[in-house]
Amino acid sequence: MLRARLLARCWAVLAPDGVPPGRAAGRSAAGTAAAGGPPDDLRALVDEHGTAIYRYALSIVRDPATAEDIAQEALTKAWLALPSFRGESSLRSWLLRITHHAAMSMLRVRRAEAIDPDDIEGSSGADHVEGAVENRLALAQFQRALADLDELSRQIVVLREVEDLPYETIAAMLRVPLPTVKTRLLRARRQLTTALEGWR
Amino acid sequence: MGPMRWRHPSRAALRRWLQGEADEPTDAHIATCERCAARLETLAGESDPGGSIGTDALQGVGRAPGLRAALEAALAAPSDLNVRLTTQVHELQQQARWQDVVVDAVGGGLDTLRLLMGDKEDDG
Structure with a gap:
């Protein structure tokens, strides 16, 4: 009995989709991959949400490496919780809410360790695209302006301008009154x- | 955020707030006042008749990227981010499963021992 259970657990690890042969798959056949890959x-x-999750995390923590850690944590949690996602909100806003919680936890730890995000801001996420942007100085100026915004405003502007979330969703996600979001x-x-004048 | 101020801020105070001049009582008031939020939107529209501030009309003006494009550039992700994230999430999930197996094996304790001893007797 126990041996069978252990074998089943081992199979769950070794099988690409974690489902032993002969059992109904928890996810669709399309959800499996060959050779034990993801x-x-x-x-x-x-592919659909990774960049948005990273971007939102970066707007909060302002450090690319930390933002990637947060994205990884958020996606791991989301992947495990996906079967219980009830579709009461859009998948994107659900994922961003998980990202928000992960980033806030990270910030709490960081503040406890008294590390200023400005100290680690040197390696900007835009390093990867700077070459494609016509005016690097203008981009740097814009990044400074973005960094100068308070944390809440930065989150709001990204959630609204980039992610197109409704004001009400943003207010609920960040737990602030609606007028706060708008103003x-x-x-x-x-x-x-x-x-942005530098780009005009 | 302090307690809400009951008197609505003057137009001048709202203009200053729009310019980014921090004024804590005004800040606290407008954070919860729908009426002042609406006044601010009107004020922003007056000082920016083109509507680029209060609307999404910033997109693609001349050579300037829109606000959205600028934000996307400023917060751009590395090109190989998604591949890395997929691999990392998958590996973490695999690790968690193996941990479950180990916990099951160790947690089985006496049962496992009994099972192994039983097997030994059978083998003999």
Whole structure:
């Protein structure tokens, strides 16, 4: 009995989709991958939402390496919890909410260790795209303006301008009143617009 | 955030707030006041008749990237991010499963021992 259970557990680890032969798969056949690699469902999830999760995490922690750690943690949690996702909100906003919690936990640890994000900001995430941007100085100026925003405003502007989330969803996600979302967004847009002048 | 101020801030105070001048009482007030949020949107529209501040009209103006494009550039992800994330998440999941197996094996304790002893007797 116990031996059978242990064998089943080992099979769950070794099988690509974690489902022993002869049993109904928890995920669809399309969700499996050959040779023990990541399941196709996981690849699809990351391909569709990985960048948005990373971008949002980066807007909070302002450090590319930390943002990637947060993205990894958020995706791992989301992948495990995906079967219980009830579709009450969009998948994107559900994932961003998980990312928000992961980033906040990370920030709490970081603040406890008294590390200022400005100290680790040197390696910007935009290093990878700077070459494709016509005016690097303008990008740097914009990044400074973004960094100068308070943490809440930065999150709001990314969730609204990049992720297109409704005001109400943002307010619920960040647990702030609706007017806060609107006014912070207004001011953030204004400050960022000034920084955008370099590109005009 | 302090307690909400009951008097609505003046237009001048709201303008200053829009310019980014920190004023804690104003900040606290407008954080919860729908009416002042609406006044701010009007004020922003007045000082920016083109509507680029209060609307999404910033997209693709001249050579300047829109606000969204600028944000995407400023927060750009490494090109191989998704491949790395997929691999990392998969590996973490595999590790967690192996840990479960070990916990099951160790947690079996006496049962495992009995099973092994039983096997030995059978073999003999």
